[in-house]
Amino acid sequence: MTLPESDPTGLHRVLDRPAVLPQAARRLDTRPELWDDEVRIRVERLNLDAASYRQLERTHTTDGRVDGDAVRAEVLAIVAERGKMQNPETGSGGMLVGTVEEVGAGSPLGLAVGDRVATLVSLTLTPLVVEDGLAGWDGLGEQVPCDGYAVLFGRSIAAVLPDDLDPALSLAVMDVCGAPALTARVVGEYVGDGRPPTVAVVGGGGKSGSLSLAAARAAGAARTIGVVPHQAEADLLVPTGLADEVVVADARDPIALRDAVARAGGPADVTVVCVDVPGCEGGAVLATADRGTVIFFSMATSFPAAALGAEGLAADVRMLVGNGYVPGHAAYALELLRGHDGVRRLFEGRLHG
Structure with missing residues (x-):
């Protein structure tokens, strides 16, 4: 399959018309096939940003009890509808940790297959597919175990995780760096x-x-x-x-x-x-x-x-x-x-x- 020309900002994956930048888009193209300058990540964990998670928590709290199943269902619905994690109320998303599974021949990010990385760009502009229904997440915290994939563009940013820190700790730090x-x-x-x-x-x-x-x-x-x-x-x-x-x-x-x-x-x-x-x-x-x-x-x-x-x-x-x-x-x-x-x-x- 021949893909149309890519843009390092990710504009080629925007499905809105007229086109806008990925962060402002209503929906992104999440196909796993890569453009030349892209990288695909096998996702291990999402880190929802604090404002987004607190909004979800407040929305699904009754009599002081958070309905974690409802929080999980809403996150799944957002990702399925938009092709990215972008809370429609706060406009914010978070970031992720995963392992590089494919690198386009023209990617400028310096990543290699097998690198364990944290993305340093928002989930609000990152094409994302969740494949496990977030079955390992109770909906009661910002860190979300996840199996799926995400795509980084030519102008995305990612950092290889350090060996001396727990990945969850590294993710929490990089989320606010x-x-x-x-x-x-x-x-x-x-x-x-x-x-x-x-x-x-x-x-x-x-x-x-x-x-x-x-x-x-x-x-x-x-x-x-x-x-x-x-x-x-x-x-x-x-x-x-x-x-x-x-x-x-x-x-x-x-x-x-x-x-x-x-x-x-x-x-x-x-x-x-x-x-x-x-x-x-x-x-x-x-x-x-x-x-x-x-x-x-x-x-x-x-x-x-x-x-x-x-x-x-x-x-x-x-x-x-x-x-x-x-x-x-x-x-x-x-x-x-x-x-x-x-x-x-x-x-x-x-x-x-």
Whole structure:
């Protein structure tokens, strides 16, 4: 069979007309035959992004009990309908781990058959077929055992899994590796200007949040503040030593968030938002000093709310969208995990319960 000409962005697998980029597409072509620059992965595990999984969990919770079967059925329905995993409510997906089973002759990714890899591009643009009905998943967590296949394009990104870490741990780290890399870059800009910043991380006890705190400290932040939603999270974060101050505040309450950060030594020069619930935009802006920077790493962020909210508050802040990619981000995040016992304890604790 002769395939039509491919495009490194994956445009050739978009079934929408007129054509759009794969992430924006309603449905992708999931045929297993490869174009010259593609790679096919035998999928071992999916990692749903936090915002997407929380939405599914909330939708299928009754009387405090999550219906895991219903969560699993909805994920299967999304993948079957769209040819990719893209939550229609949040627009987000996640990433996967698997083994390379075929490489096109013109693939620029540097992968070989048999490599065990984590994809560093979103499931929202990755052609995906599930072949086992997700029979090994109870629907009660973000990591999803899976047998099926996925396709990477010429401009996709993947990293070979390290031998010294459990694959589930590597996947959890790589899923959020863009956050610490961009945090380090922004903090480094302040340090380079002779202004070591105060950094507040909203959601500091989570995966991306804990790595961002570690990155801020390593990049030379003068002070780090971890914001968590309740005392149980604070009790987990405090012993790690990642934050100079840990404060409890509801990030959806703008005044409470502003005041909590102020009491801890703020306002922050850099505020990093890593929570997976909507409604945190105003508080992040209020917690940030004039001419400061807010980095939004949550897929639950409303960017109109952030922009219009800052305008309405006459807040002179720079707002950055964390797009999940910074060169070298996966290796950097794994280095932070290996080098900081507190980060590793947080990750392993979340994986095991």
